[in-house]
Amino acid sequence: MRCGKFLAKVRSVLALIAFTTLLVPIIILLNRRPSILTRNYQQINFQITTRIPGSFLKNYPVSNQSFCKFNYGLPEKFNYKKEDIKFGAELGEKGAYRVVYNVIDARKSSLLTVPLTYASHASIEFVNYISEIAIKWDGPISLAMFVPDADAEIAINQLVTLCQCLPDMSRVSVHFIFPLKHPPYIPSLSSSSKNTFTPITSCSLKDTSTQITFRSRNQLPYPVNVCRNSAKLAAKTQFILVSDVELIPSDQLATKFFLMVNQLKEKKRVENPSAVYVVPVFEIERYEKIPGSKSELLELIKDEKAVYFHRHICFHCQKFPGLQHWLQNDPGDIIKPLTVTKREYPLHRWEPIYIGRKTDPLYSEALSWEGKQDKMTQMLEMCLIGYKFVILDGAFLVHWPGIKRKSIEMKLRNKWRSPYLLQNSRQYSVIINELFNKHKKTKNTKC
Secondary structure: OHHHHHHHHHHHHHHHHHHHHHHHHHHHHHHHHHHHHHHHHHHHHHHHHOOOOOHHHHHOOOOOOOOOEEOOOOOOOOOOOHHHEEEEOOOEOOOOEEEEEEEEEOOOOHHHOOOEEEEEEEOHHHOOHHHHHHHHOOOOEEEEEEOOOOHHHHHHHHHHHHHHHOHHHHHEEEEEEEEOOOOOOOHHHOOOOOOOOOOOOOOOOOOOOOOOOHHHHOOOOOOHHHHHHHHHHOOOOOEEEEOOOOEEEOOOHHHHHHHHHHHHHHOOOOOOOOEEEEOOEEEEOOOOOOOOOHHHHHHHHHOOOEEEOOOOOOOOOOOOOOHHHHHHOOOOOOOEEEEEEOOOOOOOOOOOOEEEOOOOOOOOOOOOOOOOOOOHHHHHHHHHHOOEEEEEEOOOEEEOOOOOOOOHHHHHHHHHHHHHHHHHHHHHHHHHHHHHHHOOOOOOOOO
């Protein structure tokens, strides 16, 4: 009996072991399955969300001729003379930067396009964004590029591809900005080089967003306001939208803006030279398609997939007056004025993107991009002068997909900015005092 009971127990233990042996792989497989699915989803999502700007060009044919008008012997040589080098618009010869205008000159006359220029700027990492602007913007484009030393070669290589693949580049002019100590240098096109320009065979753009550049190796600050001023002053149109190259315009923004301007003239509303037209800025989730119409944008906002720009990291920076009213109305396929305001307290930290003119105040070239608040002094001067800001309805800009949110990681990543923040803060104080002295007759304490 005892032997039988013992054998029964042995059989039970063996059965349990056998069952466990079969069960463990199943449990492991079930546990792995979500991670496999998650990994596949992440891979798919990664492919969706990391489309580099200009990647749409990969299926474009290479043209036999360039859509751009290169100057200074480019792209075979780069022969600019001493007299071709200009000073920065604000600091002049006292500044540390120089400009060579119209390295590329727009082929299409501004008379043949809408007389509103999209003026922007870029370092090497962002040069590809100009293709996204070009296919959306319906007027001329003026782009200032920061190209110290050999970064000029990377820029030219990208621009040559763009110019032989994208017909819209015929409306683009490009200007080179560089430190006086590091003029643009293109090794493959130097007089001592035996290399010659090699025609492109594909319209696939190289991703320069993470490329090691002369600027990054030498930790050169980005002269954002020298670039803004240069792009603005190079424009050949009456109106100018000074914007950042990552901001994509809504459909036919330039054309619709001028329809609005002409209608206002017909109603005999006097145009105020001290008025600018604010274009609201939004940002969308990384996986979303950039909206072209206000109705598309409002759908994204309704689904909590879009917010006004910097909503989560700088609540006041881009929150414009009349925001709630703007979000509740859709004017249809037109642009119209929504409201008029001044940049006074409590809007004294507001940094709007706007359509203005060359006569508007310049940006302070002593301020770097790394140090932030680079547009604040220009905003202050416009307030002291008494500028009016007309909020546009039906027009908008969308930052390249991805909503920025505050995080510990972001704070740690931005620690490198500390010395630049200090430098900009010091410059900011000096510039403010100069502006108050310059406009001392103005007693507006709300600015």
